[in-house]
């Protein structure tokens with residue numbers, strides 16, 4: 001039987017660079033994959049590769065127990081499909097972009113679950129979200145207002161700053177994974 005894969009949650013405020021760091025880490029370490037999330041966001045929104053669902057379809061799948069984790073943020077629903085459990089059982093190591101609000105559930109449900117918290121100062125977040133241009137000014141303000149959301153009590157997170165070159169944060173995450181090698 002394959003050794004259980006590791007799930008690594010990447011969290012932090014909107015604009016901190018979760019998707020950018022995850023993609024670069026996965027590109028640098030072919031043995032690490034990315035979890036494809038279900039989101040009630042239009043398919044052509046750009047950014048990460050995700051499964052675009054209508055709100056009705058999302059709620060149907062959520063009620064049917066098809067998500068390992070799900071949450072609501074920024075007016076959208078997000079879900080992590082249960083297939084992740086099978087991929088982990090097959091020995092795949094995976095990075096997943098999570099809301100800070102679901103970390104306690106993730107830690108309780110997934111053996112060996114690990115959290116990496118990315119940080120950057122508020123003005124840096126604001127500049128990046130404006131430059132990315134995926135959201136309106138009003139939506140960006142809402143995301144920035146949520147930036148200081150505290151980690152739930154009891155969550156052990158390894159902290160990586162992404163306030164300089166992206167390559168520095170990617171190297172820091174890779175070093176953390178090396179320190180405690182993903183089996």
Ligand SMILES: Nc1ncnc2c1ncn2[C@@H]1O[C@H](COP(=O)(O)OP(=O)(O)OP(=O)(O)O)[C@@H](O)[C@H]1O
Pocket residue numbers: 012013014015016017018019020021047128129131132162163164165166167169
């Ligand atoms: N170190 C960096 N230096 C400069 N720009 C960066 C850096 N990291 C990320 N970015 C840019 O900042 C923007 C936000 O990054 P990204 O979408 O990866 O963040 P995120 O944390 O996934 O955000 P969200 O939670 O809103 O999806 C992107 O345009 C990305 O190219």
Ligand SMILES: O=P(O)(O)OC[C@H]1O[C@H](OP(=O)(O)O)[C@H](O)[C@@H]1O
Pocket residue numbers: 011012013014073074078097098099100101146149
């Ligand atoms: O503030 P918290 O709850 O930690 O994160 C909430 C959500 O914000 C980001 O959404 P997106 O990736 O921009 O769609 C994260 O991926 C997460 O789903």
